[in-house]
Amino acid sequence: MLFRSVGGAAYDKFKHPLPPETLKITDASDAILFGSVGRDDLPQGLVEKEGLLAIRKYYGFFANLRPATIYSPLAEASSLKKERLTDDQGHAGFELLTVRELTGGAYFGDRVTMEETGGKYASDCMKYSREEIVRILKVGFEAARKRKKVLHSIDKANVLDSSKLWRSIAIEVGKEYPDVKLVHQYVDNAAMQIATWPRQFDVIVTENLFGDILSDLSAAITGSLGLLPSASINEKGFGMYEPSGGTAPDLMGLGIVNPIAQIRSAAMMLSYSFKLEKESQAIENAVAKALEKGARTIDICGKKEAYEKIRGPIAQKDKKAAQSILKEFNILNTEQIADRIIEEMK
Ligand code: IPM
Ligand code: MG
Numbered sequence: 001m002l003f004r005s006v007g008g009a010a011y012d013k014f015k016h017p018l019p020p021e022t023l024k025i026t027d028a029s030d031a032i033l034f035g036s037v038g039r040d041d042l043p044q045g046l047v048e049k050e051g052l053l054a055i056r057k058y059y060g061f062f063a064n065l066r067p068a069t070i071y072s073p074l075a076e077a078s079s080l081k082k083e084r085l086t087d088d089q090g091h092a093g094f095e096l097l098t099v100r101e102l103t104g105g106a107y108f109g110d111r112v113t114m115e116e117t118g119g120k121y122a123s124d125c126m127k128y129s130r131e132e133i134v135r136i137l138k139v140g141f142e143a144a145r146k147r148k149k150v151l152h153s154i155d156k157a158n159v160l161d162s163s164k165l166w167r168s169i170a171i172e173v174g175k176e177y178p179d180v181k182l183v184h185q186y187v188d189n190a191a192m193q194i195a196t197w198p199r200q201f202d203v204i205v206t207e208n209l210f211g212d213i214l215s216d217l218s219a220a221i222t223g224s225l226g227l228l229p230s231a232s233i234n235e236k237g238f239g240m241y242e243p244s245g246g247t248a249p250d251l252m253g254l255g256i257v258n259p260i261a262q263i264r265s266a267a268m269m270l271s272y273s274f275k276l277e278k279e280s281q282a283i284e285n286a287v288a289k290a291l292e293k294g295a296r297t298i299d300i301c302g303k304k305e306a307y308e309k310i311r312g313p314i315a316q317k318d319k320k321a322a323q324s325i326l327k328e329f330n331i332l333n334t335e336q337i338a339d340r341i342i343e344e345m346k
Contacts, residue, residue, distance in 0.1 A: 002029070006055070007037025007047040007247075017051030023058070031273035032240040033266055038247030048246070056102055059240065061232035062132065063139040064102040064211065065268070066244050068218035068228055069095045070198075071291050077223030077300040080198070085221070087199065096194070096218050097203045099143055100211025101136040102232055104128050105162070107208045128162045128207065133169045135235070140205025141177040147202055150181045154190045154206035154214065166207060191217060215244055224299040226258030229265035231272050239273045241265040250314060254322045255333050258297040260287055263341060286344035295340040301331045 004010075004022040011017050017037065026032050037051045055061075075082045075092040085092040109125030137153070144151035153170040155163035167184055174182040185193065187210045193200065194217050206214060219228040225245035232240045243261030251257050264287060271280035296302075298310060306329040313321035326333055332340065 001033075006034070007051040008039035008042060010051070011039075011042060011047060017047040018054045018058075023055075026055075026059075031238070031269050033269055034240050034242035035262070036243055036245070036247040038249055039252075040249040052246075053107060055240065056232060057108065059238060060103060060234040061240055062101060062103045062235070063136060063233045064098075064100040065139075065143070065231045065233070066098040066100060066211075066215040066218065066228055067095050067268075068098070068215070068222045069093075070222050071227075071288060073292050073294075074223040074227075074300055076302045079220040079223075080195070084197065085199070094199060096198055096201050096221075097143060097147070098211055098215040098218055099136065099140040099203060099205040100215060101128075101132065101207045102211075103208075104132045105208035126160065126162050126207075126209070128165060130165070130169060133166050134173060136207075137170055137173045137205060139233075140203060141173060141180050144180045144203040145177060149179055150183065150202050151177075152183045152185055152190065152201055152204045154185050154187050154204055154210055156187050156210075157184070158186060162207070170205075187214070190214060194218060194221065219244060224258060225261070226297065226299045227260050227264070229261050229263075229268050231265070231268040233272065237273075239269065241269040241272075253317065254314065254319050255335065256298050256310070256322050256326060257334055258299050259334050259338050260297075260341075263287060263338065282345055283341075286341045289344040290337065290340045293340075293344075295337050296331055297334070297337050298326065298331050301329065303329055303331070305329070306331060 002025050004025045005013060006022055007017050010019050010022060014021065037047045039047055070085055070092055072092040075085055078085060082092065105128060106124045106126040109127040111124050113122040140151050155166045157163040157167040170182060170184065191214060194214065198221050204214065215228065216225060219225040222228065228244040230242055230244045242265055245261060248257060263283060267280045267283035270276040298306060306325060310322055310325045313325065323333060
């Protein structure tokens with residue numbers, strides 16, 4: 001394992017969020033385990049666009065898989081009432097996989113901001129080619145085929161041309177997958193459905209911006225964005241693995257964030273890039289076990305008083321005060337929960 005910097009850390013050292021020093025090493029690697037980028041003391045969007053989006057585009061990581069796992073013991077931490085999460089037998093555990101297109105759409109279309117006599121304008125172009133849509137839909141169908149054989153394709157075909165093309169191609173590609181039930185949903189409706197009845201979904205496939213938004217929503221019903229890992233894969237099968245949530249710059253240096261999304265990203269890496277299924281599963285099991293035994297970071301503690309109390313120390317960036325609140329409420333810090341998970345692997 002080789003370590004190189006990206007994002008803010010790389011910017012500090014090399015004045016660029018994705019320096020050639022880093023790419024030289026990732027070029028020669030079998031996989032990339034990515035820490036999140038994002039910093040509020042640098043120009044807005046700099047490390048995101050020139051760090052994260054740049055590396056996604058550089059390697060052509062078009063397929064982004066985001067498995068939102070509802071762990072039964074965390075049902076209390078979910079944004080939803082328990083009844084909404086449980087099946088007929090009263091079990092809460094399930095997984096919603098979002099397959100997000102990652103290298104097209106409004107993230108990478110032409111972007112302009114201009115002044116005209118009438119005022120200031122800005123536009124972002126949501127552009128998709130047929131090939132881009134076909135290949136991501138195939139990833140969605142393949143995933144659905146291996147699972148419950150239901151694929152929700154999310155678009156806004158009642159308004160957007162790019163979505164109309166998306167839907168017609170979904171129907172066409174769907175003919176190659178007669179064993180998979182294809183359901184079309186508009187993105188606004190999908191958001192409402194995920195927030196009210198998530199169990200109707202198993203695999204969702206959607207374009208870049210919709211996937212960004214819906215995957216955060218899928219994380220909210222698991223209890224926290226800090227639980228959601230991701231895998232980004234290119235056409236050659238080369239992959240990068242990162243927490244779906246990006247960074248939380250306001251929590252920087254406090255030692256209180258949930259490392260589970262990062263740990264599960266490593267599990268996805270073992271499975272997808274190295275085919276080490278047993279090892280990957282061992283990590284997933286250890287996470288589930290630790291949660292079952294009550295290991296909790298602040299974001300999934302479900303204790304309202306603790307949330308209220310920690311706000312002050314976060315605003316003041318006071319690590320000592322933040323840590324003592326964790327102690328008071330029997331909540332683990334980043335290192336402690338990681339240790340518990342490692343303990344469960346032994
Ligand atoms: C994500 C993140 C990124 C995105 C940000 C950090 C640019 O929100 O991976 O979902 O919008 O893709
Ligand atoms: Mg996001």
